[in-house]
Amino acid sequence: METNNKAHISVRxxxxxxxxxxxxxxxxxxxxxxxxxAIIGPSGCGKTTLLRSFNKLVENNxxxxxxxxxxxxxxxxxxxxxxxxxxRKKMGLLFQRPYPLPMSIYDNVAxxxxxxxxxxxxxxxxxxxxxxxxxxxWNEVADRLHDPAxxxxxxxxxxxxLARGLAVxxxxxxxxxxxxxxxxxxxxxxxxxxxELKGKxxxxxxxxxxxxxMRLADYVIFLYMGKIIECNSAQHFxxxxxxxxxxxxxxxxxx
Amino acid sequence: MRTLTIAxxxxxxxxxxxxxxxxxxxxxxxxxxxxxxxxxxxxFKGEFGFFSFIMGTIWVTTxxxxxxxxxxxxTAIYLSEYASSRIRRLIMPWIDLLAGIPSVxxxxxxxxxxVPLVRNYLAPLFNINCTGYSVLAGxxxxxxxxxxxxxxxxxxxxxxxxxxxxxxxxxLGATQWETIKFVVLKKAAPGIVAVSMLGIxxxxxxxxxxxxxTGNVATPPQNIFSPxxxxxxxxxxxxxxxxxxxxxxxxLLFASLVLLVVVLFFNILSKxxxxxxxxx
Amino acid sequence: xxxxxKTEEKIFKTIMIFCTLLIIIILFLILISILxxxxxxxxxxxxxxxxxxxxxxxxxxxxxxxxxxxxxxxGGATLxxxxxxxxxxxxxxxxxxxxxxxxxxxxxALDVLWGIPSIVYGAFAFIVMLFLGLKASLLSxxxxxxxxxxxxxxxxxxxxxxxxxxxxxxxxxxxxxxxxETTYVAIKQCIPGIVTSVLIAFGRGIxxxxxxxxxxxxxDYLPTSLFDPxxxxxxxxxxxxxxxxxxxxxxxxxxxxxxxMIILMTxxxxxxxxxxxxxxxxK
Numbered sequence: 001m002e003t004n005n006k007a008h009i010s011v012r013x014x015x016x017x018x019x020x021x022x023x024x025x026x027x028x029x030x031x032x033x034x035x036x037x038a039i040i041g042p043s044g045c046g047k048t049t050l051l052r053s054f055n056k057l058v059e060n061n062x063x064x065x066x067x068x069x070x071x072x073x074x075x076x077x078x079x080x081x082x083x084x085x086x087x088r089k090k091m092g093l094l095f096q097r098p099y100p101l102p103m104s105i106y107d108n109v110a111x112x113x114x115x116x117x118x119x120x121x122x123x124x125x126x127x128x129x130x131x132x133x134x135x136x137x138w139n140e141v142a143d144r145l146h147d148p149a150x151x152x153x154x155x156x157x158x159x160x161x162l163a164r165g166l167a168v169x170x171x172x173x174x175x176x177x178x179x180x181x182x183x184x185x186x187x188x189x190x191x192x193x194x195x196e197l198k199g200k201x202x203x204x205x206x207x208x209x210x211x212x213x214m215r216l217a218d219y220v221i222f223l224y225m226g227k228i229i230e231c232n233s234a235q236h237f238x239x240x241x242x243x244x245x246x247x248x249x250x251x252x253x254x255x
Numbered sequence: 256m257r258t259l260t261i262a263x264x265x266x267x268x269x270x271x272x273x274x275x276x277x278x279x280x281x282x283x284x285x286x287x288x289x290x291x292x293x294x295x296x297x298x299f300k301g302e303f304g305f306f307s308f309i310m311g312t313i314w315v316t317t318x319x320x321x322x323x324x325x326x327x328x329x330t331a332i333y334l335s336e337y338a339s340s341r342i343r344r345l346i347m348p349w350i351d352l353l354a355g356i357p358s359v360x361x362x363x364x365x366x367x368x369x370v371p372l373v374r375n376y377l378a379p380l381f382n383i384n385c386t387g388y389s390v391l392a393g394x395x396x397x398x399x400x401x402x403x404x405x406x407x408x409x410x411x412x413x414x415x416x417x418x419x420x421x422x423x424x425x426x427l428g429a430t431q432w433e434t435i436k437f438v439v440l441k442k443a444a445p446g447i448v449a450v451s452m453l454g455i456x457x458x459x460x461x462x463x464x465x466x467x468x469t470g471n472v473a474t475p476p477q478n479i480f481s482p483x484x485x486x487x488x489x490x491x492x493x494x495x496x497x498x499x500x501x502x503x504x505x506x507l508l509f510a511s512l513v514l515l516v517v518v519l520f521f522n523i524l525s526k527x528x529x530x531x532x533x534x535x
Numbered sequence: 536x537x538x539x540x541k542t543e544e545k546i547f548k549t550i551m552i553f554c555t556l557l558i559i560i561i562l563f564l565i566l567i568s569i570l571x572x573x574x575x576x577x578x579x580x581x582x583x584x585x586x587x588x589x590x591x592x593x594x595x596x597x598x599x600x601x602x603x604x605x606x607x608x609x610g611g612a613t614l615x616x617x618x619x620x621x622x623x624x625x626x627x628x629x630x631x632x633x634x635x636x637x638x639x640x641x642x643x644a645l646d647v648l649w650g651i652p653s654i655v656y657g658a659f660a661f662i663v664m665l666f667l668g669l670k671a672s673l674l675s676x677x678x679x680x681x682x683x684x685x686x687x688x689x690x691x692x693x694x695x696x697x698x699x700x701x702x703x704x705x706x707x708x709x710x711x712x713x714x715x716e717t718t719y720v721a722i723k724q725c726i727p728g729i730v731t732s733v734l735i736a737f738g739r740g741i742x743x744x745x746x747x748x749x750x751x752x753x754x755d756y757l758p759t760s761l762f763d764p765x766x767x768x769x770x771x772x773x774x775x776x777x778x779x780x781x782x783x784x785x786x787x788x789x790x791x792x793x794x795x796m797i798i799l800m801t802x803x804x805x806x807x808x809x810x811x812x813x814x815x816x817x818k
Contacts, residue, residue, distance in 0.1 A: 057422055062339050083537065089428035099419045102442045111437070112427040117536040161423070168427055256626040260637065263623055263689070264644040270655070273662045326554045333551035346555065353562050355735070355798060357742025359769040363776065363791050364565045367572070402558055432544035453650070460652020462745035463773070487654045487745065494748050511658035515651065522650040526643065 008033040008172060008202045009054055014068035016049055016058065023049050024226045027068070031172075031219075036194060036203045038217035038234075040210065042249070046226040047206040051174050054204070055091045056084055072172075089116060092165030092201075094175040098157035100149035101164075105132075105141050108149045108160055112168035127167055135163035136193055155186025162193065172202045179212070191216060210250070214238055222246055267519070274512040280505035290509065296473050298496075303506045305513070310475035311390075311483035315465055316458040318394035318479055323401050323458075324451055330402075331409035336435055354403040362467035365396040370468060373480070383480045388470035391479040396464050401457050405450050412446030413439060415532065446532050452525035456518045462487040486510055566795070573792025576785035582793060586755045598790050600757050601771035605794075607758045608673060608751060608765060609741035612680035616688050616740075617733060619681075624692040625718045629704060642693070649686035656682040657746035664750055673758055673765040676751030680740040688736040695728030696721060727812040734805035738798045744769035768794045 007030035014027040023046045031037050039047045052058040053070060056077060070077050077087055089112070101108050109128045118124060128145070132138040137159040141152070149160055158178060165173065175194075179187035194203055194216055207213055213220060214234070221231040222245075230237065230246045241247045281290070285303060293304025330350075334343050373395075374387030416439055424434040440447075470482025471492065490507050497504045584597035627638045660679035669675050699721050707717040722729070744767070752764025753774070768790060775787035 055426060057426060060422070060425070085428040085430055085537065085540075087428075088426055091426070093423070093426035095419055095423065097419070099417065099423045101420065101424060101438055103437075111424070111429075115427065115429050115433055115540075164423075164427070256622045257637075259619060260623045260626050260641050263619070263648075263685070264637070264641045267644060267647055267651075270651075270659045273659055274655075277662055326558070329547075329551045329554040330558060333548075333555050337548065337551065346559065349559055349562055352802070353558070353565075355738055355742075355802065356565060357744070357769060357794060357798070359742065359744050359772050360565070360569060360791055360795060363772065363788065364568060366776075367568060368564070399558075399561055430540055430544045432547050433540065456650050457652075460654060462652065462654045463769070467773075467776070487652060490654055490658065491745055491748055497749070508658055508662070511655050515655045518651060518655070519647060522647050526646055 006033060007031060008073065009204075010071040010074075011050075012069045012071070014050075014053065014070065015066060016046075016053060017065040018049075018061075019063045022226065024053075027228055029221055029228060029231055031202060031204055033202050034199055035218035036198050036205055036216050037219040037221065038213040039204065039206045039221045039223055040208065040213050040249075041223035043208055045223050047208075047223050048176050050223065051176055051204060051206050054172070054174060055088050055093060057093070089168050090171050092162075092168065092170040092173045094158070094161055094165060094173065094178040096177045097181045098154060098161045100152070100157050100160055103149065104146045105149050105152070105160060106145040109163050109167050112164060116168060131163040131167045132160075134166055134193075134197070135159045136189055137163060153186075155182050155189065158182055158186065158190060159193075162190070166197075166201075170201065172204065173197070175203065175205045177207055177209075178205070180207075180209070222249065224249070271512070271515065274508055274515060278505055278509035278512050281502050281509050282505075284502060284505075290506075291513070294475060298500050298503055298506065301502065303502070305486070305510060307473050307475045308484050308486045308489045308510070309513075311469070312459060312485040312487070314390045314476045314479070314483055315393045315397065315469060315485050316455055318390055319397035319401065319458045320451060320454050322394060323398035323405060323454060324447075326398070327402055327405040327409060328447070331406045331413065332435060332439075334406070335410045335413040336431065336439065350403045350406060353399070356400075358400070358461065358463035359467075361396050361400055361464040365392060365464060365468045369395050378480050381480070383478075385480040386470065386482070388468060388482055389480045390469060390476050390483045393465040393469040393483065393485070394479070396468055397458050397461055400461065400464065401454050404457060405454050408450045408453065409443075409447070412443050412450070412532065415446075416442050445528050449525040449528035449532070452521045452528075456521035456525070459521070460487055460514055460518050462491050466491055486514055490514075569788070569791050569795050573788040573790070573795070576789040577792055578789075581786065581789055585757060596755075598766075598768070598771050598786070598793065600755055601766040601768045601790065602793060602797075604673075604751075604754070604758050604766040605741050605768040605797075608676045608747065608767060609680060609737055611673070611677040612684055612740050613688075613733060613737045615677060615681040616684040616736060619685060620689040620692050620732075621722070621729070623689055624696050625722065627693055628696040628699070629714055629718045629721055642690075645686050645690050645693070649690060651686075652745070653683045653743050654745035654748075657749045660746065661749040669762065671750060671752030671764045672760075672762045673751065674761040676747045676765060676767070677761075679746040679750040680743060683743055683746050684736040684740045687739055688732050691732035691735065692725070692729055695725045695732065698728075699724050727809040730808045730812060731805045734801050734808075738801045741801075742769060742794065742798060744773060768797075 009031040011027050011029045014024055015022065016024040027050065039050060041047055049058055053066065058064055072087065072090065075082060101111055103111070106128055109131055110124045113124060113127050118127070129138060132141065137156060140156060149157065152160060179190050182190065191212065194205070197203065205216060217234040220234050220237040222229045224245055230241065230243045238250065241250055281303060290303055290305055291309065292306050294306035295302045295304040296307060334346065369392045370387035373389055373392045374385055377391065378385040421434050421438055424438045425431070465485045466488040469485060469488065471484045471488060472482040473484050476483045490510050493503070493507060497507065581597040582602060583599055585600045586596035623641070627641060657679050660675060660682060663678060664675040703724060704717055704721060707720045747767050747770060751767055753770055754764040754766050758765045772787050772790045772794065775783050775790060778784065
C-alpha cells in the first residue's frame with residue numbers, strides 16, 4: 001500500500017461475522033487523510049459493513065460479531081474506554097437514501113451541535129447558515145428554514161443530510177452510495193461538493209458506480225466477497241491494475 | 256359466506272339500533288340531556304339522572320390512563336429500543352398473560368392488595384380518611400389491566416420507525432436516549448395519542464374490577480380517594496331489578512347505549528390515526 | 536456536558552427497567568396470591584359437589600355447578616363463534632373480492648367490535664333474548680359470550696390465514712381446485728394458529744362475568760338444558776365474595792383458584808397443541 005499522508009483510519013486484521021456467516025475476511029487497510037478514498041466492488045461484497053464498522057454502527061445489531069482492530073487517529077475504537085458518541089461526532093455518515101430527522105430544516109442541521117452542547121441561538125443560526133451553504137442548499141431554503149424537512153425533494157434532502165453531517169465538525173465523512181437514489185443533476189451537485197470538501201475532510205466513499213469512482217477518487221480500495229483484492233492510488237489502480245480480478249472487474253466482467 | 260361477512264360488518268349498526276330502540280321508553284319519559292346531566296338517581300321515583308355515574312366513569316378512566324401511559328411507555332421503549340430480541344421474546348409472553356386474567360380475578364386481587372394499600376398507605380399521605388374503595392383503587396387495577404394492550408400497540412408503533420432514521424441520529428453522536436427523545440418519540444407521537452384513546456375506550460367499558468373496587472356510591476367523586484360508581488358497574492349491579500321497576504330496563508339499556516357510543520367514538524378516532532400512521 | 540448526557544440516559548434506563556420489572560412482579564403477585572389464598576381454602580368437596588341448601592350461608596356443597604356451567608357455556612359459545620369466524624376469515628383471505636371495500640370494511644368493523652366492552656354485548660344479548668322469547672338461560676349466555684369471542688377469534692384467525700403464503704393458494708387454484716377446496720387447504724395449513732386463536736377466545740369467554748350477568752342467570756344445579764339458567768364461575772366468585780361470611784369468602788378465593796387454573800391450563804394446552812400440529816404444516 002502506498003500512502004503519502006499519515007493514515008486517518010487504520011484497519012488491522014478485521015473480521016466480521018453476521019449470524020455465523022463471515023462477511024469480512026482479514027481486512028488490513030489505511031485510509032489517507034484529507035483525500036477521497038473510494039471503496040468499490042460488486043453489490044453484497046461487504047462494502048457497507050466495512051464502512052459502518054468505522055463509526056461502530058455495525059455493532060448496533062446484536063447478531064454481529066467482530067475481531068480485529070480499527071484505529072482512528074491512532075485511537076483504538078474498540079477500547080472500552082473510547083467514548084462512542086465523541087467518536088461518532090468525528091465522523092459524518094451519508095446514507096444511500098436521505099433520512100431527514102422528523103423536524104424542520106433548521107432543526108435538522110442544528111440537531112448535532114445542540115446535542116453536543118451548543119445552546120446559544122446566535123451561534124446555532126451561524127452554524128446552520130454556514131453548513132447549508134457548504135452543502136449548496138442555502139439559497140434554496142433560506143426563506144423556509146422552519147418548514148419540515150420532509151417537504152424537500154430527494155436531492156435537496158441528501159444535501160440537507162450532508163449539511164447536517166458536516167455541522168458536527170467531523171474530520172471524516174463516510175458515504176454509502178450517496179447518489180444512487182438521486183437524479184443526475186443532484187448527483188452531480190453532490191459530487192462537486194465532495195471535490196470541494198476533500199481538502200478539509202477525509203472522505204470515504206462506498207460506490208458501485210465505477211465512473212463515479214474514477215471521477216472522484218484519490219485512492220481506491222477494491223473489495224470482493226469480503227476480501228481486499230487491491231488498493232492503490234487512483235491513478236495506478238485504474239491504469240495499471242495488478243490483480244486479474246481487478247482487471248476483470250474494471251472490464252465489466254464481474255458485476 | 257359472503258352474507259356472513261356482510262352481517263359481521265353490520266353487527267355494530269344492529270347493536271346501536273337495538274339498544275336505541277329499547278331506550279326509547281326512557282327517552283320519551285325524560286329528555287336525553289336531562290338524563291345525562293342530572294345527578295338525581297331515584298329509580299323508584301322515576302328519576303334517572305346519570306351524571307354521577309358518568310362522572311364516576313370519567314374519573315376512574317382518566318386516572319387509570321394517567322397511571323398507565325407513563326409506565327407502559329417506559330416499558331415499551333425499553334423492550335423495543337434497548338432490550339435484545341432474546342429478552343423481548345422472554346418477557347412478552349408474561350406481559351400477555353396479564354391480558355388473559357379475568358376481570359373478576361383482578362377484582363379479588365384488588366380487594367386483597369390495592370384497597371388496603373390505598374386505605375392504609377396512600378390516603379394517610381394526604382391526611383384523608385378513606386375506606387380504600389375509591390377511584391384510585393379502581394384506577395390502579397384498571398391501569399394494570401390495560402398495560403399489556405398499550406405496551407403491545409406501542410411496540411408496534413415504535414417498530415414502524417425506520418432504522419436508518421435512528422441511525423442518522425446516532426451517527427451524529429447522539430446517545431441512544433437522545434435518539435429516543437428527539438427522533439423516536441417525536442415520530443411516534445400520533446401513535447401514542449392513538450393508543451391513549453384506545454386505552455380510554457378499554458378502560459371505559461371495564462365492569463367487574465371497578466364494580467368490586469370503587470365503592471359504588473352514587474355521587475360524583477370529589478377526589479381520587481372518593482368512592483365512585485362507574486356506568487358499567489351501575490348496569491351490572493342492577494340487573495336483578497331490571498324488570499321489576501318500571502322504566503329501569505330502558506334506563507339501563509340507555510346507559511349501555513351511551514357506553515357503546517363513547518367507546519365507539521374513541522375506538523374509531525384512534526383507528527383513523529393508526530391507519531394514517533401506517534400509510535406514512 | 537457529556538457526563539450529564541450519559542447520566543440522563545442512565546437515569547431513564549433505570550426507570551425503564553424498573554417499570555418492566557414492576558409489571559412482571561405484579562403479574563406474579565397476582566397469580567401467586569390467588570393461587571395460594573385459593574388453594575388453602577380448596578378442598579375436594581368444593582369441586583365435586585353442587586351447593587346444598589344454605590351454601591351461601593356457609594353450609595355444605597361445592598361449585599361443581601359453576602365449573603361445569605362455565606365449561607358448557609364457554610365451550611358452546613366458542614363452538615358457535617368458530618362457526619362464524621372461520622368462514623368469515625376464510626372468505627376475507629381466500630375468495631376473490633370484487634373490490635377492496637368489503638374486506639376493509641369487515642376488518643375495520645372487527646377492530647371496532649373488538650373494543651366493545653362485554654357488558655354492552657351482555658345488554659345487546661339481553662335484547663336478543665327478549666326478542667326471541669328466551670329467559671335467562673344457557674342458550675342466552677352462549678349467544679352473549681359468542682358475541683364477545685367473535686371479534687377476538689375472527690381477528691386472530693384472519694391474521695393466521697393472511698400469513699398463508701400466496702403460492703400455496705395459487706398452487707391449489709392452478710391445479711383446478713375451486714375456492715372452497717382451496718379454503719380447506721389453507722385451513723389445514725393454519726391449524727396450529729386456529730387452535731391457538733380458539734383457545735385464547737375460550738379463555739376470554741370463560742372468564743367473563745359482565746356479559747353473562749344479564750343472560751345466563753344463575754343456578755345451583757348442574758347444567759341440564761339449554762333453556763335453563765346456568766351457573767358460571769366468575770359469577771359464583773362474585774356472589775360468594777359479597778356475602779358477610781368469611782367462610783364463604785374463602786370459598787370465593789378457592790373458586791378463583793379453580794378459574795385461574797382452568798385458564799392457565801388453556802394457555803398451556805394451546806402451546807402443546809401448537810407444537811404438535813407444527814409437524815403437519817409447511818414452513
